[in-house]
Every structure is written in structure tokens, then in C-alpha cells.
Amino acid sequence: MRKFAGNASVELTSGVWSGVKPRMTLFMVDVETDGPAPGLFSMVSLGCVRVDRQMTTTFKAIFAPVSDRFNPDALAISNIDRATHEAYPDPAEGMAAFAAFLDGNSKGRPVFISDNLAFDWSFTNYYFHRFVGRNPFGHSGRRLGDFYAGLEKKFGAASEWKKFRRTHHTHDPVDDARGNVEALLHIADLHGVKLPE
Numbered sequence: 001m002r003k004f005a006g007n008a009s010v011e012l013t014s015g016v017w018s019g020v021k022p023r024m025t026l027f028m029v030d031v032e033t034d035g036p037a038p039g040l041f042s043m044v045s046l047g048c049v050r051v052d053r054q055m056t057t058t059f060k061a062i063f064a065p066v067s068d069r070f071n072p073d074a075l076a077i078s079n080i081d082r083a084t085h086e087a088y089p090d091p092a093e094g095m096a097a098f099a100a101f102l103d104g105n106s107k108g109r110p111v112f113i114s115d116n117l118a119f120d121w122s123f124t125n126y127y128f129h130r131f132v133g134r135n136p137f138g139h140s141g142r143r144l145g146d147f148y149a150g151l152e153k154k155f156g157a158a159s160e161w162k163k164f165r166r167t168h169h170t171h172d173p174v175d176d177a178r179g180n181v182e183a184l185l186h187i188a189d190l191h192g193v194k195l196p197e
Helices: 072-077 082-086 091-105 117-131 144-152 155-164 173-191
Strands: 002-005 008-013 024-033 043-050 058-062 109-114 141-143
Touching: 024 117, 024 173, 043 091, 043 117, 043 173, 058 091, 058 173, 072 082, 091 117, 109 117, 109 173, 117 141, 141 144, 144 155, 144 173, 155 173
Parallel strands: 024 109, 109 141
Antiparallel strands: 002 008, 024 043, 043 058
């Protein structure tokens, strides 16, 4: 379908304007959990840092369990026990607040990026659909290690990017997300990649 914008015509294909650069904002997300799979196990906490030079636009939430199953060793990574986890707030509150944070801090479409995309996104997606009814990130995301490996043209480089973190990896999800943003910005500068602003 052809539409007209000012003096220029552009094609509308499947609801997307071709020839028009979509606006987007990258958000680095990190989650801590009490086990390996959403629904069967629960998120403990979620941290998010908007990708920009300041790295001051952040979000953090902690969540009560959604399942009776848990792995004590996984909880120990977050430095808590089961009783502490059970006393955390209702996940519906935290996920609604996260959706509002993304809506209020995105220039266009929010884009999910993580150091462990399959894991972090699966929990985030499950919780958004269960407690909010929608995932503001949509159905896709980006993995930091793959970005780096592609730029280096070396598949095995997927974990080498971690040396570019400055913030110590503490398993506080905001600290971990911030360290990953630091690495992403360094990699982008190193390779002359312009990131969305």
C-alpha cells in the first residue's frame, strides 16, 4: 500500500513504513532466579539499565516466588534463603512498574538486550505475559556476546567481551546490567558502531 508523507511517498508493508528509520531504545536486562525455567521456577530480581553514556536510567524489582519449586544453590547466588524470597513483593506489582518504566523511558520501541538472552528474556517474557498481559519488548531481543562475536568475525569470541566490564559482577541485577552496558559501549566504540540513542 502506498501512502504519502509530505512530498515523499513511502511503502507500507505489513504495517511498517519502509524507508523510514524506526526509533528504538536499547535496555540491558539482567535477572536472578531460583531455578532454570520460568513458571516451574521463579524470578528473584530483575534489573535494567537504559543504554546510554550516563547509565543513570535504571530499574530494579524483587519478586515473591510463583512456584513451590526452588533450587537452594540458585537462591544462594542472590545471597538469600527461601524465607527471604517468600517475603518479597507480589510479582504483579514489579512487572507493572517495569512496563511503566519502559513506556516512560523509550524513544520509540524498547529493545531487550542481555548477556544471556535465552535465559533472561524467557523469564522476563513469561512474567510480562502472566502479570501484565503484554511484553513491551515484543518477541525478540539481542545477545551481547553474539554482537561482539559477529564484529570480531569469530564465533568463539562470544564470551571474551566480559573483559570490558568496569562494574564488578555482583549478581545484583542492576550492577550486572550496568557492567554489560559498559562492555556494549566499549565494543561499539571499538568497532565504530553507532547505537540507537
